[in-house]
Amino acid sequence: MNREPSKHTMQRELEFPQYPYRPLPREAGAEEECGLFGIYGNADAATHTALGLHSLQHRGQDSAGIVAYDGEQFHSHRALGLVGDNFGSPDIMDRLEGNVAIGHVRYSTSGESVLRNVQPLFAEFKFGGLAVAHNGNLTNAHTLRHELVQRGCIFQSTSDSENIIHLVAISEYGQVVDKLTDALDQIEGAYSLVAMTQKKLIGLRDPYGVRPLVLGRLSNSHILTSETCALDIIGAEFVRDVEPGEIVVIDDKGLHSLKPFRKRPERFCIFEYIYFARPDSVMEGKNVYAVRKAIGAALARESYIDADLVVPVPDSGVPAAIGYAAQAGLPFEFGIVRNHYVGRTFIEPTDQIRHLGVRLKHNANAAHLSGKRVVLVDDSIVRGTTSIKIVEMLRTAGASEVHMRISSPPNTHSCFYGIDTPKRQELLAAQMDVSGMAKHIGVDSLSFISIDGLYQAVCGASRDGDTPQYCDACLSGEYPIPLTDREHEPAPTLLTLLDESN
Ligand code: SF4
Numbered sequence: 001m002n003r004e005p006s007k008h009t010m011q012r013e014l015e016f017p018q019y020p021y022r023p024l025p026r027e028a029g030a031e032e033e034c035g036l037f038g039i040y041g042n043a044d045a046a047t048h049t050a051l052g053l054h055s056l057q058h059r060g061q062d063s064a065g066i067v068a069y070d071g072e073q074f075h076s077h078r079a080l081g082l083v084g085d086n087f088g089s090p091d092i093m094d095r096l097e098g099n100v101a102i103g104h105v106r107y108s109t110s111g112e113s114v115l116r117n118v119q120p121l122f123a124e125f126k127f128g129g130l131a132v133a134h135n136g137n138l139t140n141a142h143t144l145r146h147e148l149v150q151r152g153c154i155f156q157s158t159s160d161s162e163n164i165i166h167l168v169a170i171s172e173y174g175q176v177v178d179k180l181t182d183a184l185d186q187i188e189g190a191y192s193l194v195a196m197t198q199k200k201l202i203g204l205r206d207p208y209g210v211r212p213l214v215l216g217r218l219s220n221s222h223i224l225t226s227e228t229c230a231l232d233i234i235g236a237e238f239v240r241d242v243e244p245g246e247i248v249v250i251d252d253k254g255l256h257s258l259k260p261f262r263k264r265p266e267r268f269c270i271f272e273y274i275y276f277a278r279p280d281s282v283m284e285g286k287n288v289y290a291v292r293k294a295i296g297a298a299l300a301r302e303s304y305i306d307a308d309l310v311v312p313v314p315d316s317g318v319p320a321a322i323g324y325a326a327q328a329g330l331p332f333e334f335g336i337v338r339n340h341y342v343g344r345t346f347i348e349p350t351d352q353i354r355h356l357g358v359r360l361k362h363n364a365n366a367a368h369l370s371g372k373r374v375v376l377v378d379d380s381i382v383r384g385t386t387s388i389k390i391v392e393m394l395r396t397a398g399a400s401e402v403h404m405r406i407s408s409p410p411n412t413h414s415c416f417y418g419i420d421t422p423k424r425q426e427l428l429a430a431q432m433d434v435s436g437m438a439k440h441i442g443v444d445s446l447s448f449i450s451i452d453g454l455y456q457a458v459c460g461a462s463r464d465g466d467t468p469q470y471c472d473a474c475l476s477g478e479y480p481i482p483l484t485d486r487e488h489e490p491a492p493t494l495l496t497l498l499d500e501s502n
Contacts, residue, residue, distance in 0.1 A: 033059055033060065033107055033135055033136065033137075033211070033276070033418040033419055033420070034059055034060045034104060034105060034106050034107060034119075034133075034134070034135040034136075034226075034418070035053060035056030035057070035058075035059035035060055035104070035105040035135065035225075035226045035227070035230070036056075036102070036103075036104060036133050036134075036135050036192060036193070036194045036203075036213065036224070036225060036226045037049050037052035037053050037056065037102065037103045037104075037194070037223070037224070037225045037226070037230055038100075038101070038102040038103070038133075038194035038195075038196065038201050038203060038223065038224040038225070039052075039100070039101055039102075039201070039218075039221055039222070039223050039224075040099075040100050040196075040200075040201035040221060040222045040223075040250045040251075041099055041100070041220055041221045041222065041250075042099055042218065042221035043099055045068055045098055045099050045100055045101035045221075046066050046068045046075075046093055046096030046097070046098065046101045047093055048101070048218070048221075048223075048234045049066050049068075049101040049102065049103040050066060050083060050087040050093065050103065051230075051233050051234050052103065052223075052225055052230035052231075052233060052234060053066070053083045053087070053103045053104070053105050053230075054083045054084060054087075054233065055227075055229045055230045055232070055233040055278070056105050056225070056226055056227060056229070056230050057082060057083055057084075057105060058276075058278055059105055059107065059135075059226060059227075059276070060104075060105040060106045060107035061081075061082055061105070061107065062080065062081075062106050062107050063078065063079060063080045063081065063105070063106045063115075063117075063118040063119075064078070064079060064081070064082065064083045064086050064087065064103070064104065064105045064106070064118075065077065065078030065079070065103060065104050065106075065118050065119050065120050065133070066078075066087065066096055066101055066102070066103040066104075066120075067101065067102055067103075067120045067122055067131040067196065068096040068097060068098035068100065068101040069098045069099075069100045069101070069129075069196060069198060070097040070098035070099075071098065071099075071198075074098075074122065074129045074131065075095055075096050075097060075098065076096075076120070076122060076131070077092050077095075077096060078115065078118040078119070078120070079115070079118065080114075080115060080118065083105060100196055100201055101196075102120050102131055102133050102194045102195070102196050102201070103120070103133065104118075104119040104120050104133035104134075104135075106118060106119055107420065114158075116156055116157045116158075117157045117158060117159040119132070119133045119134065119159070119161060120132055120133040121133075121157070121159070121161055121162060121164075121165055123165045123168075123169065125168065125169060125176075127176050127179075127197070128197055128198045129197065129198065130165070130168060130176065130195060130196075130197055131195060131196050132161065132164055132165060132193065132194075132195045133193065133194050133195070134161040134164065134191055134192070134193045135191065135192045135193070135211050135213075135226060135418060136189060136190040136191030136192060136206065136210065136211045136417060136418035137160070137189050137190060137191070137416060137417050137418040138160045138161075138163060138187050138188065138189035138191065139188045139189040139190075139416055139417070139481055139482060139483050139484055139485055139486075140187065140188040140189065140482075140484035140485055141160030141163055141187075141189070141485060142160075142485040143484050143485055144163045144167070144186065144187070145160070145163055148163065148166045148167070148170075151170070153166040153169075153170070163187065164180075164183050164184070164187065164193070167182070167183030167184075167186055167187070168180055168182075168183045171183055176197050176200065176202075177200070177202065177247065177249055177258070180195065180202065180204075180247075181247065181258075181260045181261075184204070184206075184261070185260075185261065188481060188482055188484055189206065189417065189418075189481060190206055190208065190210030190211050190269070190417035190418050190471070190481060191205075191206045191210075191211060191418070192204070192205045192206070192211040192212060192213040192226065192242075193205075193213075194213075194224050194225075199251050199252070200249055200250065200251045201222065201224065201249075201250040201251075202247065202248070202249050202250070203215070203224035203242055203247075203248045203250075204242065204246060204247040204248065205242050205243065205244050205245065205246060206244065206245070206481075207244055207245035207261045207262065207263065207264040208244055208264050208265065208266065208267040208471070208480055208481055209243070209244025209245070209266045209267065209268050210267055210268065210269050210417050210418070210471050210480075210481070211226075211269065211417075211418060212226055212227060212241070212268070212269075212272060212277070212283055212284075213225070213226060213241070213242040214226075214227065214228055214231070214238060214239075214240070214241050214242065215238075215239040215240050215241070215242055215248060215255075216228070216231040216236040216237060216238055216239055217236060217237050217239050218231075218234060218235065218236035218237070221236075222250045222255060223236050224242070224248065224250075227277055227278060227281040227283070228280075228281045228282045228283075229278045229280050229281045232280070238282065241283075241284055241285075243259070244264070244266050244268075245259055245261040245262075245263065245264065246258070246259055247259070247260065265467050265480070266469070267468070267470060267471035267480045267481075268283075268284055268470050268471065269417065269419075269470070269471050270454070270458060270470035270471060270472045270475075271408070271415075271419065271474065272288070273286070273288060273291045273292065273295075273458050274292070274295070274379050274380065274407060274408045274454075275316050275379045275380060275408070276419070279292060279319055286458070289319050291457065291458055292319030292320050292323065292379075292407065293319050293320065293322055293323035293326075294323060294457040294458075295320050295323065295407045295449060295453075295454060295457040295458070296319065296320030296321060296322060296323025296324040296325075296326075296327070296377065296407055297323040297324065297326065297327035297457070298323075298327075298449060298453040298454070298456060298457040299320065299323075299324055299377070299405050299406075299407055299447070299449045299453070300323070300324040300325075300327035300328040300405075301327060301453075302447070302449060302450060302453050303405055303447035303449075304328055305375060305403050305445060306373070307328075307330060307372075307373040307374060307375045307401070307403060308330070308331070308372040308373045308374070309325075309330060309331045309332070309333045309335065309368070309372055309373075309374060309375070310324050310325035310328065310330050310331070310332050310333070310374075310375045310377060311332075311333055311334070311335030311336060311369075311374050311375070311376050311377070311394070312332075312334070312336070312376075312377050312378075313336060313362070313376065313377065313378040313379075313386075313390055314334065314336055314337070314338040314362070315338060316378075316379045317377045317378040317379055317407070320377050320379060320407035321377035324375065324377050324405060328375070330375065333365070333368045334365055334368075335364065335365050335368050335369050335372075335374060335376075335394065335397075335399075336362050336363070336364055336365065336390065336393070336394075337362070337363050337364075337365050338361060338362055339360065339361055339362070339363070359389075359393070362390060362393065363393070364393045364394055364396065364397035365397075366397035366398060369394060369397040369398050369399045370397065370398030370399075371398055371399075371400050372398075372399055372400060373399075373400055373401040373403070374394055374399045374401065374402050374403065375403050375404075375405055376390070376391070376394065376402055376403065376404045376405070376443070377404075377405050377406075377407065378390075378404065378405075378406055378407070379406070379407050379408060380406060380407075380408045380411055381406055381410070381411065381428055381429065381437065381441070382411055382421065382422065382427060382428070383422060383426055383427065383428055384428035384437065384440060384441055387404065387441045388440070388441050388442060391404070391441055391442045391443055392442065395442075401444045402442075402443045402444055403443060403444055403445045403446075403447075404438070404441065404443040404445070404446045404447075405446075405447055405448075406446070406447070406448045406449065407449055407454075408448065408449065408454065408475065409448050409449060409450065409451045409454060409472075409475045410429030410434070410437075410448050410475070411427055411428075411429050411474055411475060412424075412427060412429045412430045412474070412475065412476075412477060413427070413430070413473055413474050413475070413476070413477045414427070414474065415473065415474045416473075416479065416483050416486065417471065417473070417481065419474070421474060428440065434446055434447070434448065451463050451472065451475060451476065454472075455468075455469065455470075458470070468480075
């Protein structure tokens with residue numbers, strides 16, 4: 001092992017050629033956010049972290065990074081692209097030595113998709129090194145950044161997560177956990193975070209608990225990660241969810257829990273159940289697949305229509321379609337087949353073939369559709385462009401009727417809490433009512449699950465109008481956490497308005 005002999009805490013960025021990066025083709029809808037993994041007290045910390053990140057790949061495909069600590073040095077490898085492309089080499093894994101590691105997969109909801117924004121971020125302080133990986137969105141990041149720059153802080157990235165590093169650096173508290181608490185006290189937004197120092201692995205969730213974080217155990221190793229599927233892949237057991245506003249500190253004395261923040265009403269992201277999380281994960285005590293089936297069943301009760309078969313938009317529409325079909329007593333068929341190998345290795349569409357669009361990913365299974373009245377189930381409609389192409393595909397394949405059923409209420413507002421949704425004016429449901437949307441998409445009928453139907457399926461109770469049990473801001477327009485940066489945004493000029501209308 002070729003070690004840098006000098007500074008005790010010095011971070012070595014492993015120098016490997018970057019995989020030639022080309023972003024994955026994206027659907028014109030909401031995209032996932034980020035995935036976190038951290039492990040303490042394991043001889044194969046980096047390997048377990050890479051496996052954990054691999055199972056969290058659905059939460060972000062722009063970049064991946066791991067930082068490990070071997071008792072003397074931090075080692076890191078961060079790169080644009082997928083986990084498998086960047087952490088498949090034994091050379092890289094051998095050099096990520098240590099029994100503590102944290103990792104991150106990223107979808108760039110804020111900041112550009114460039115290497116300097118890839119997490120975990122790392123900085124040297126008086127107390128030693130600190131690596132931080134973050135999932136979510138800070139709603140006062142620009143306001144804070146402006147203040148920090150005024151105070152002389154020099155930012156290395158455009159990621160809003162770097163605010164946390166600078167706030168820790170200028171905190172006057174003595175201990176690292178107190179510095180971190182002090183930093184987060186000044187931050188608004190929805191976030192989960194894992195961090196590591198030479199001696200500690202730290203995990204926390206924002207006081208509203210919008211983004212997930214769970215605690216797991218593998219023999220004597222403690223694990224913090226975004227979803228339970230990342231525990232399953234390494235054979236670890238689920239211990240519990242990290243609670244909203246809780247800081248979990250793991251060191252050689254064991255695990256300690258702190259709750260230093262003012263208590264806030266809990267607002268877990270309801271879209272984790274509808275779309276974002278992997279169906280085999282358990283979130284807040286509920287299996288995501290079972291919840292999605294229950295939503296599909298509720299949708300069938302609310303908007304049953306006589307038809308020949310139920311077809312999901314794969315993959316995310318599958319569990320809700322299974323629930324719908326069972327409740328409606330209709331056959332379930334894979335009337336659309338998804339190509340899982342559309343990725344970076346495939347040619348990017350040129351302008352000449354871009355109109356093929358969705359066919360790169362989905363194809364109609366015509367033998368099962370010809371002459372059939374189809375109930376098409378999807379999880380959401382964002383801009384509506386994908387829905388138009390899928391409906392057109394079903395009709396071309398011979399479907400005699402297409403009735404679309406959506407397992408979320410209309411998506412009328414943008415998310416500012418870590419999910420990359422388009423601007424409000426680009427959301428189809430913000431522009432027209434349901435019958436207008438049906439006409440626009442070209443279906444014979446269109447129905448969305450009601451907000452109460454959704455809540456009943458998720459938690460067995462109607463939405464509490466005064467204090468909703470979940471964050472549903474993208475469906476209701478009721479934002480539980482202040483949108484400070486937006487309030488401070490300058491009013492749009494005539495030029496920007498014209499620009500946006502083009
Ligand atoms: Fe989740 Fe929607 Fe809230 Fe964003 S606005 S955190 S997507 S429920």
